[in-house]
Amino acid sequence: MxxxxxxxxxxxxxxxxxxxxxxxxxxxxxxxxxxxxxxxxxxxxxxxxxxxxxxxxxxxxxxxxxxxxxxxxxxxxxxxxxxxxxxxxxxxxxxxxxxxxxxxxxxxxxxxxxxxxxxxxxxxxxxxxxxxxxxxxxxxxxxxxxxxxxxxxxxxxxxxxxxxxxxxxxxxxxxxxxxxxxxxxxxxxxxxxDIWQYIYLENIQIPSLYLAKEREVVEMDGVKIMVDDERMPKELRASAKKEMVRFRTLGCYPLTGAINSTATTLPEIIKEMLLSTSSEREGRLIDKDQExxxxxxxxxxxx
Amino acid sequence: MHIEAYLKEHEHKDMLRFLTCGSVDDGKSTLIGRMLYDSKMIFEDQLRAVESESKKYGTTGEKIDMALLVDGLQSEREQGITIDVAYRFFATDNRKFIIADTPGHEQYTRNMVTGASTADVAIILIDARKGILTQTRRHSFIVSLLGIEHVIVAINKMDLVDFSQERFESIKEAYAELANELKIKNCYPIPLSALEGDNVVDKSVNMPWYEGKTLLHLLDTMDISKEQKAESFRFPVQYVNRPNLDFRGFCGTIASGSVKVGDEITILPSGKSTKVKAIINAGDISEANRSAQTQEAYAPMAITLTTEDEIDISRGDMIVHTQNLPRVSNSLKVMLVWMDEAAMVCGKNYDIKRGSSVTNGKFEHINYKIDVNSYKREVVEELHLNDIASCKMLLSRPVAVDDYKNNRLTGSFIVIDRITNNTVGAGMVVSVSRRDEDKVQISPRTYTEEERALNLYIRENFPEWECKVI
The missing domain is CATH 3.40.50.620 (HUPs)
Structure with a gap:
């Protein structure tokens, strides 16, 4: 047997x-x-x-x-x-x-x-x-x-x-x-x-936006938004500054909040997640519109 | 601990699915909220959201209403009740847990049956002030009907009976009798207070007399592996993969047992035999190695088999070991749970989906209906929403089946209404009728070319008639 x-x-x-x-x-x-x-x-x-x-x-x-x-x-x-x-x-x-x-x-x-x-x-x-x-x-x-x-x-x-x-x-x-x-x-x-552990174990390719890097961000409604192109209004761009950030979810760049992070590898992301006190969707602006x-x-x- | 070491350790977690049964005011949502909260699955932003909602809908005054963490949909938050099956997740260092959270009131029996169908363990909540109620009998019956072998009897609201050991013992004894009546094998009674957190994650300081495990510790350590009998190999063919003329693989998930390259296999219902030529375990496939093969595979792996001989095998067939065949029949004795507003009528044709096969079938006869509260049997002509009955089912063609008590996956089926397409019932095979040789009595109707053209014409020009494809 x-x-x-x-x-x-x-x-x-x-x-x-x-x-x-x-x-x-x-x-x-x-x-x-x-x-x-x-x-x-x-x-x-x-x-x-x-x-x-x-x-x-x-x-x-x-x-x-x-x-x-x-x-x-x-x-x-x-x-x-x-x-x-x-x-x-x-x-x-x-x-x-x-x-x-x-x-x-x-x-x-x-x-x-x-x-x-x-x-x-x-x-x-x-x-x-x-x-x-x-x-x-x-x-x-x-x-x-x-x-x-x-x-x-x-x-x-x-x-x-x-x-x-x-x-x-x-x-x-x-x-x-x-x-x-x-x-x-x-x-x-x-x-x-589970998703992160599986990506790590199976070595699955993901966009590098998930990993921390110095990126240009501005503050909008208390959320950090990355300056991804020149369609962002000039007056907003004026306040842009470089910060070590990464994204927990990916979507439309003006609606996706970045978080400050130093996690540049998968294990570091997972570690950060385990210690995190806010849920994944917090960075998504659409959920907050109304209850x-x-x-x-x-x-x-x-x- | 270093993160890599942590990840290594957590690769070896296993998984346990459990069901929670209780009524609106047994504190079920509170208990689940408490488990999620105490096992740190609730994030601060969610907690903040709940705090603001607690003020609006909460029932706990100044405290955070744990139930609001769990009661998902807005419509039901307003009514203050849970209306459907919801799935929650949390994990400890040993296990990942999937909770099926189902409502307890009578009209929603079908939701509980749904939640129970995938659960390994059930938690039955009992209000310590009230003891065993009609609904406890109902929940326990469904749990036993769906073949759940482990029942945790959570005697809740102990804080409201002054943490009385006497009260706990008397409910425990009463439940043991009920479990005996229903032949539930393993019961684990725990006294707790979900609201205050006693014996949920941490041991209660209010009940030093209780020497057993806390709820979470029990869930984390209980052994749910099946008895060590050699399980029969059952492989329902789900999909035929034929990318080119040289490859013809039969895909599916092993329902039970194991298989090796070279094993003698039989395809049912045709009865033809051959040998296993190769096995691909889908789990082994990677971008770098897209043709990984394995020598053996076991349940519940998702695999693809190839055979030595080219024989006709299609979706809905079952592959088994030649020396261990299940029965093949079109006449089955089943327990049926009716889940639709429209009554079940004997003799009406339904689609019966079992594993990957869909067959036309009907219920010939209702042996008896069983009352989920009193367990009394009753003779009836038709079944209504939430009725549970023993029936005789006749299929348009024979299928390979096991009894549900031996195999949950090859012994279960759902009933689909052929007009509305709704899932109207769920059933479990009790036994294969002695009239194994029953002649196939219903054969799918064959249509002429003109009838097909008419059907197409109606579908294309009168979509509002919602005409079915023939």
């Missing part, structure tokens, strides 16, 4: 995520994986490569480009697409582009509504995707804790928190009518610490 070690928690999480990804590929005719270039997306991409090896990914990756992402994120995205040979679909909301939407001018709510929520709906409608794989984790935010792994969306991409399908064992209901879709969250059960903000956004169709 073989001696069977119990799988470690990371190996169990990995196997569960791979199971979910394969279930999507097997059950849906036109799936897509959201690619936001952040650490969670990097882990998902890594898991998907494992799930379908030696074949290539059986679905494309979709990046909703708000045109306000950090420059480095876009470079990283294009480099990975070339190295791994996955199909990459990029979409920006043309109406928003025409209106020249800017978080500095229009504020985070309008920017997010037009360039993120609306752009996502457009991309999904254009692609006609029936399953959309996302990298949300249940530990991120309270409303996420209650969402299913296979989360049903009606024709308008809306989530109904009071009318979710029961989800039992590892059996996922993938039945939908035409025009409806399912959002699938393969890393639902991972925590931020229950994320829940409202999800009902409207934001991921």
């Amino acid at each position: 073989l001696t069977q070690e119990k799988l470690t928690h990371l190996k169990q999480l990995e196997a569960e995520s791979i199971y979910i990804l394969r279930e999507v590929a097997a059950e849906f005719s036109n799936p897509v994986m959201m690619y936001s270039i952040g650490k969670d997306s990097s882990v998902m991409l890594h898991l998907a490569m494992k799930a379908f090896a030696p074949a290539k990914l059986p679905f494309p990756l979709l990046h909703v480009d708000t045109l306000w992402k950090f420059k480095e994120m876009i470079e990283f995205r294009d480099k990975r697409a070339q190295e791994l040979g996955f199909e990459l679909v990029i979409h920006s909301n043309p109406d928003g582009v025409a209106m020249d939407i800017s978080p500095f001018v229009h504020g985070s709510k309008i920017h997010t509504d037009v360039m993120k929520t609306e752009a996502l709906k457009q991309a999904l409608n254009q692609g006609g995707y029936d399953a959309i794989i996302g990298g949300a984790r249940r530990d991120e935010e309270k409303s996420r804790a209650k969402e299913r792994i296979f989360s049903f969306r009606d024709k308008g991409h809306r989530w109904d928190p009071k009318n979710q399908r029961p989800e039992l064992w590892n059996i996922y209901n993938t039945s939908i009518a035409k025009g409806e879709s399912v959002r699938v969250f393969p890393i639902s059960n991972w925590t931020e610490l 229950g903000a994320m829940e409202l956004k999800k009902i409207e169709g934001y991921f």
Whole structure:
């Protein structure tokens, strides 16, 4: 008889995520994986490569480009697409582009509504995707804790928190009518610490924005915002100063707060995280707009 | 400790999933909030947010309302109740924990069943002032029905009964009787106060008479590994990977047991046999090595198998060891939990999803419905939301199954309504009917080309009819 070690928690999480990804590929005719270039997306991409090896990914990756992402994120995205040979679909909301939407001018709510929520709906409608794989984790935010792994969306991409399908064992209901879709969250059960440990163990590539470096930042509403290009208003840029900072999450640069840090390696990031007293989302401005903000956004169709 | 050494140590953590059952006022959310808080999983900004919410919705006066940390959705925060299954996470040096937090009131039995389906351990909360209530019987029944072998009996609010040992002992004894009736194997009673933190993480100074472990210490150290019987190899085929003509791999997650290269295997339900040619453990694949192979694999690894002979294998089939076959039948005795507003009607066709296979099926007969409070059996004609019943299920084609008590993954299924697509029920195989040779009685209808064209026409031109694809 073989001696069977119990799988470690990371190996169990990995196997569960791979199971979910394969279930999507097997059950849906036109799936897509959201690619936001952040650490969670990097882990998902890594898991998907494992799930379908030696074949290539059986679905494309979709990046909703708000045109306000950090420059480095876009470079990283294009480099990975070339190295791994996955199909990459990029979409920006043309109406928003025409209106020249800017978080500095229009504020985070309008920017997010037009360039993120609306752009996502457009991309999904254009692609006609029936399953959309996302990298949300249940530990991120309270409303996420209650969402299913296979989360049903009606024709308008809306989530109904009071009318979710029961989800039992590892059996996922993938039945939908035409025009409806399912959002699938393969890393639902991972925590931020799990993600970092896994990136470390598996040597997964991530943008260097996560590591501390001297960067030019300004203070906006008590949050440190990096000067990533000259679209930042001059009067703001005037107060810019160099600081050792890094980012705990990546998104639109004017909406993503940097934290002071000296962590220049993965183990140092993990150490910093373990000693941290504030949660990951604190740097994200969109959650602070109003209480229950994320829940409202999800009902409207934001991921 | 140096961070690299810390990371090394934490690579070897294992994982435990548990369920908490209790009603609105048993202090369940408070208990979970307390575990997260005391194990330092709550961050300062979250705490600050809760402090401001405590003033608005809180029920604890000046103290921070732990429950608000846990009660997620805005709508339910306003009602002051939890309405659905929520998952929480925390970790100690030994284990990562996943908590399924489910509501306790009766109309939400389906949520509790959902939470219990993936749990290794259940915590049943009992209010020390009230003792065993109808809902305790209900929670315990569901826990035992879903095959959870370890039950922690958390006797809460001990502060409100003056930390009385006598009170604790009498509830403990009463629960032991209940556990016996339900054949729950392992019970662990603990006296605690979630509000004050007694025996949650730290030992209570108010109850020196209690010599057992604190709740967190128990969760951290309890042995949940299955009995050391050699488990049968069960591998439901999930996905066929065929990137080119030279490679045809069968992907899936091992439900139980282990497999080696060269093992004799049989594919069910077809019954054809071959040998394992190669095994790829998806976990071993890296960017540098995309064709890593392994000699052996075991549950719950996600793997890809190739076979010596080219035989027809598809999604929904089960691969097993030739010398250890499960039964194959289309007639099953099951325990069914009904989860939909629309009643279950005998004879109606449903989709039955089990592992990776979807089969058309129906319930021929309800043997009896069981009352979750009194455990009395009752003869009924149909099942309503939250009913639990023993039924006879007939599938349109035979499938390989195990009894749920032997294998949770190959002995469970969900029921999907073919019109609304909702998950309307969940079931567990009790036994394979003696009428194994039952002739297949329902066969999926075959449609003519004209009927298919009509279906397409309706779907394209009248989307508001929500017509199904045939």
